[in-house]
Amino acid sequence: MADPELERRPEFATATVAYAHDLERLWETSPGIAGWLSTVDHKEIGIRYLVTAFAFLCAGGIEALLMRLQLAGPDRHVLGPHAYDQAFSMHGISMIFLYAFPVLSGFSNYLWPLVLGSRDMAFPRLNALSYWIYVAAGLFMYAGLAIGQAPNDGWYNYVPYANREYNPGMNEDFYSLGMIFLGISTTVGSINFIVTLARTRAPGMSVNRLPILVWGTLTASVANVLAVPSVSLAFFLLWMDRQFGTHFFDVPQGGQPLLWQHLFWMYAHPWVYALVLPAMGIVSDGLPTFCRRPLVGYAPVALATVATMILGFGVWVHHMFATGIPNLALAFFGGASIVIAVPSAVAVFAWTATIWLGRPVITTAFLFFASMIVLFVIGGVSGFMTGSVPVDWQLTETYFVVAHIHYVLIGINVFPVVGGIYYWFPKFTGRMLDEKLGKWNFWTMFIGFNVAFLPMHLTGLWGMPRRIYTYSPDMGWTTLNAITTVGAFIFAIGVAMLLINVVISLRVGRIAGANPWDAPTLEWSVPSPPPPYNFAVIPHVASRHPLWEDRLGESEVTSLVTRGLLLDHGRETIGTSPLDGDPDVILKMPGDSYMPLLLSVGLTMGFVGLLVHLWWLAVAGAAVALIAGVVWLWPRGTLGQRRVRHV
Amino acid sequence: MSETARSLPVLPVGTPGRRSLGWWGMLWAIVTEGTLFAYLLFSYGYFAVQLAGNWMPRQVPPLRLALPGIVLLVISVPAMWLGSFGARRGRTVALLIGLVLALALGAAFGVLQGLDWRSEPLTLRQGEFGSVYYTLTGLHLAHLAAGLLGLLLMLIWSALGYFDARRHAPVLILAAYWYFVVVVGVTVFVALYVLPRVW
Ligand code: HEM
Numbered sequence: 001m002a003d004p005e006l007e008r009r010p011e012f013a014t015a016t017v018a019y020a021h022d023l024e025r026l027w028e029t030s031p032g033i034a035g036w037l038s039t040v041d042h043k044e045i046g047i048r049y050l051v052t053a054f055a056f057l058c059a060g061g062i063e064a065l066l067m068r069l070q071l072a073g074p075d076r077h078v079l080g081p082h083a084y085d086q087a088f089s090m091h092g093i094s095m096i097f098l099y100a101f102p103v104l105s106g107f108s109n110y111l112w113p114l115v116l117g118s119r120d121m122a123f124p125r126l127n128a129l130s131y132w133i134y135v136a137a138g139l140f141m142y143a144g145l146a147i148g149q150a151p152n153d154g155w156y157n158y159v160p161y162a163n164r165e166y167n168p169g170m171n172e173d174f175y176s177l178g179m180i181f182l183g184i185s186t187t188v189g190s191i192n193f194i195v196t197l198a199r200t201r202a203p204g205m206s207v208n209r210l211p212i213l214v215w216g217t218l219t220a221s222v223a224n225v226l227a228v229p230s231v232s233l234a235f236f237l238l239w240m241d242r243q244f245g246t247h248f249f250d251v252p253q254g255g256q257p258l259l260w261q262h263l264f265w266m267y268a269h270p271w272v273y274a275l276v277l278p279a280m281g282i283v284s285d286g287l288p289t290f291c292r293r294p295l296v297g298y299a300p301v302a303l304a305t306v307a308t309m310i311l312g313f314g315v316w317v318h319h320m321f322a323t324g325i326p327n328l329a330l331a332f333f334g335g336a337s338i339v340i341a342v343p344s345a346v347a348v349f350a351w352t353a354t355i356w357l358g359r360p361v362i363t364t365a366f367l368f369f370a371s372m373i374v375l376f377v378i379g380g381v382s383g384f385m386t387g388s389v390p391v392d393w394q395l396t397e398t399y400f401v402v403a404h405i406h407y408v409l410i411g412i413n414v415f416p417v418v419g420g421i422y423y424w425f426p427k428f429t430g431r432m433l434d435e436k437l438g439k440w441n442f443w444t445m446f447i448g449f450n451v452a453f454l455p456m457h458l459t460g461l462w463g464m465p466r467r468i469y470t471y472s473p474d475m476g477w478t479t480l481n482a483i484t485t486v487g488a489f490i491f492a493i494g495v496a497m498l499l500i501n502v503v504i505s506l507r508v509g510r511i512a513g514a515n516p517w518d519a520p521t522l523e524w525s526v527p528s529p530p531p532p533y534n535f536a537v538i539p540h541v542a543s544r545h546p547l548w549e550d551r552l553g554e555s556e557v558t559s560l561v562t563r564g565l566l567l568d569h570g571r572e573t574i575g576t577s578p579l580d581g582d583p584d585v586i587l588k589m590p591g592d593s594y595m596p597l598l599l600s601v602g603l604t605m606g607f608v609g610l611l612v613h614l615w616w617l618a619v620a621g622a623a624v625a626l627i628a629g630v631v632w633l634w635p636r637g638t639l640g641q642r643r644v645r646h647v
Numbered sequence: 648m649s650e651t652a653r654s655l656p657v658l659p660v661g662t663p664g665r666r667s668l669g670w671w672g673m674l675w676a677i678v679t680e681g682t683l684f685a686y687l688l689f690s691y692g693y694f695a696v697q698l699a700g701n702w703m704p705r706q707v708p709p710l711r712l713a714l715p716g717i718v719l720l721v722i723s724v725p726a727m728w729l730g731s732f733g734a735r736r737g738r739t740v741a742l743l744i745g746l747v748l749a750l751a752l753g754a755a756f757g758v759l760q761g762l763d764w765r766s767e768p769l770t771l772r773q774g775e776f777g778s779v780y781y782t783l784t785g786l787h788l789a790h791l792a793a794g795l796l797g798l799l800l801m802l803i804w805s806a807l808g809y810f811d812a813r814r815h816a817p818v819l820i821l822a823a824y825w826y827f828v829v830v831v832g833v834t835v836f837v838a839l840y841v842l843p844r845v846w
Binding site: 004005006007008009010012122123126187191192194195198199200225226228229230232233236237240244245246247248253254255256259262263266565569572575583584585586587588626630633634635639640641642643644 | 655660663672675683685686697808809813814
């Protein structure tokens with residue numbers, strides 16, 4: 001027999017107690033601060049992503065409430081014009097970059113290995129790195145706010161207003177460097193998801209058995225890999241213009257402001273889909289559990305997810321209809337913007353049919369998922385309207401657009417996310433969230449949201465421009481704005497209820513057990529919360545609903561979750577072929593490491609150095625990052641990266 | 648009962664060549680870095696179209712140093728290939744020779760590019776072309792530096808005898824990256840040194 005460190009036939013059996021004990025020892029994170037700083041466990045990282053993203057949601061929410069206080073009536077003085085500029089910019093940045101996407105990464109990080117039947121993500125250390133950089137980049141941008149120099153040109157940061165000439169403070173430097181920094185996190189995170197999907201699934205987990213959440217995150221990740229460089233480049237060029245006098249966007253020298261808009265929207269439009277597709281996946285996977293039947297139209301929904309993104313790459317120009325671009329371009333991109341409604345409609349029909357044909361159990365999670373469909377339709381219709389060029393010329397830069405953004409983002413991101421928390425909280429923590437408080441939570445958020453944002457469409461139609469810090473009483477917008485402010489506060493109370501529910505339920509919530517909702521997918525086959533190694537034996541997947549096979553009777557072969565591959569020669573998991581999920585390698589997984597943290601510290605030093613022009617600090621930061629990187633990549637025998645020595 | 652699960656073949660363990668996760672990660676890293684350059688070239692084209700003709704400096708960047716530089720960079724490809732061939736066959740000598748050659752050729756390109764910068768009358772602030780020229784070559788140099796560093800590490804690791812015919816994924820991963828750096832180098836050369844001449 002050959003060397004078992006080079007090749008072997010994995011054993012196939014049931015886990016024994018002693019074996020599980022061994023695994024526990026191999027995979028557990030050491031307790032205390034050391035473990036906290038070095039862990040690479042995807043579950044821990046996923047939870048951190050969720051908690052951090054909610055912290056940024058609250059920060060962005062406070063900024064929003066301040067704006068609403070300012071706009072509650074005409075001529076108020078809560079925020080002056082400069083403060084208001086920073087408030088809406090930081091609100092947009094927090095929500096779009098620091099909450100809406102990372103929160104979905106949180107779910108995916110936690111859930112992917114569990115739904116795919118694996119023991120960790122493909123690159124556990126990269127996962128930790130992606131988290132640390134995300135936190136550091138978020139704090140970097142918020143540091144600007146702390147010293148009163150936060151970004152102040154809206155989240156899409158148009159030049160020439162962002163150029164140094166018009167914006168001499170550090171505001172835009174915080175934003176430019178912060179976004180390049182954050183881009184690193186997004187990119188490595190996305191590559192991690194793609195490779196995880198391609199290579200580390202349980203045997204039998206073929207592409208037609210993947211949960212829709214996986215499709216959503218995968219699509220978003222591929223899009224990010226292709227789109228993030230565009231915005232990083234845009235911000236890099238802007239920073240060069242501001243600091244080194246290049247002329248990319250500098251009009252008198254022939255610079256091209258519209259180039260900014262192209263680079264920004266080539267990225268930002270796909271990004272908007274990245275904020276919703278995984279969230280739609282949460283609904284597609286969660287809703288069926290509460291409808292007691294499989295999702296209607298799995299294949300069309302999966303394809304629609306991918307199709308939305310492909311089309312999403314072709315519609316960036318619809319943010320620029322009012323910039324005087326050629327008519328042919330207007331026609332093309334207007335058409336594409338309307339066609340993109342088709343795959344969205346597919347998803348809506350699939351969810352509606354699932355509820356219709358199922359036997360819905362009205363839990364809090366169900367309410368959040370089902371209400372998302374309604375909000376999606378409203379947001380979709382207003383988007384469809386602005387997809388039409390002449391209508392957009394009327395409505396762009398008014399509150400109609402603000403209403404649209406919020407229907408889309410709160411409707412398709414926040415509601416599914418909160419529903420997802422209610423759905424998976426038992427898996428995360430082993431305890432149920434309180435359902436009674438949950439119902440209050442739902443109705444408060446739902447009513448508050450609609451009170452705030454439905455009238456806002458009208459505010460826009462009556463001509464109120466966005467991004468103004470106050471208005472005069474003769475404009476006739478007073479009542480509508482007052483209603484919106486009241487609604488905003490009701491919504492905020494709703495979000496607070498969620499947080500209260502989480503805090504209480506962590507202590508006294510009902511014990512959940514492995515599968516409290518009687519749900520069909522793999523993550524529910526392991527204890528709640530799952531052990532550090534996730535699966536004692538690597539399961540074998542034979543259908544889309546491994547835990548419902550007995551009642552659905554769809555397939556003749558059954559999935560195996562208690563008997564499977566034993567892998568315990570160190571941290572191991574199985575590597576499978578990209579399409580069919582056939583095992584082709586036994587992978588060695590890295591253990592906990594400080595290097596991701598150290599690398600992030602080095603990068604943070606580097607970016608701070610660039611920001612304040614302390615070049616020695618930038619160089620020192622680069623050196624720290626380099627050392628961390630070399631230690632990280634040093635080939636290790638335990639990972640099978642270097643020659644096996646026979647003694 | 649699922650037969651496939653039971654009748655598993657003997658599987659390689661660890662980080663075997665192109666089945667390793669690192670190899671897959673590198674492919675995607677190349678995709679994203681490649682799009683970065685694509686967006687920059689898009690911007691270059693955008694300027695060329697919008698500013699139609701009157702954005703070129705009076706003297707286009709000279710070929711005196713750039714041409715030998717790019718030739719040396721291209722020759723580093725067979726050198727790198729020799730290195731990874733050596734790794735796959737477990738021939739450490741070939742591996743080492745390949746790595747040393749690739750390192751020397753890559754470094755020579757870097758030095759020539761640096762000299763080119765110094766002798767170049769164009770400046771960073773001189774119109775759009777100057778801005779694009781330095782950004783594009785600068786970003787490429789940054790990627791080259793990462794590659795040279797990788798080559799240096801790989802040389803150390805190979806000299807320490809870390810790799811053999813079964814264990815050599817890091818070499819293949821680095822080679823993929825290196826080819827990417829060369830392809831970008833050639834593209835940048837065509838865009839900045841050749842196209843302005845044929846327009
Ligand atoms: C309590 C809930 C919220 C309230 C009251 C609120 C309110 C506002 C207000 C007043 C503005 C600025 C309008 C202007 O002056 O142009 C705004 C802009 C915006 N909001 Fe919200 N918002 C809330 C939640 C969210 C969420 C959850 C998201 C995203 C997930 C979001 C994304 C945005 C974006 C992208 C902008 C545009 C920023 C810009 O103009 O650059 N908001 N919101």
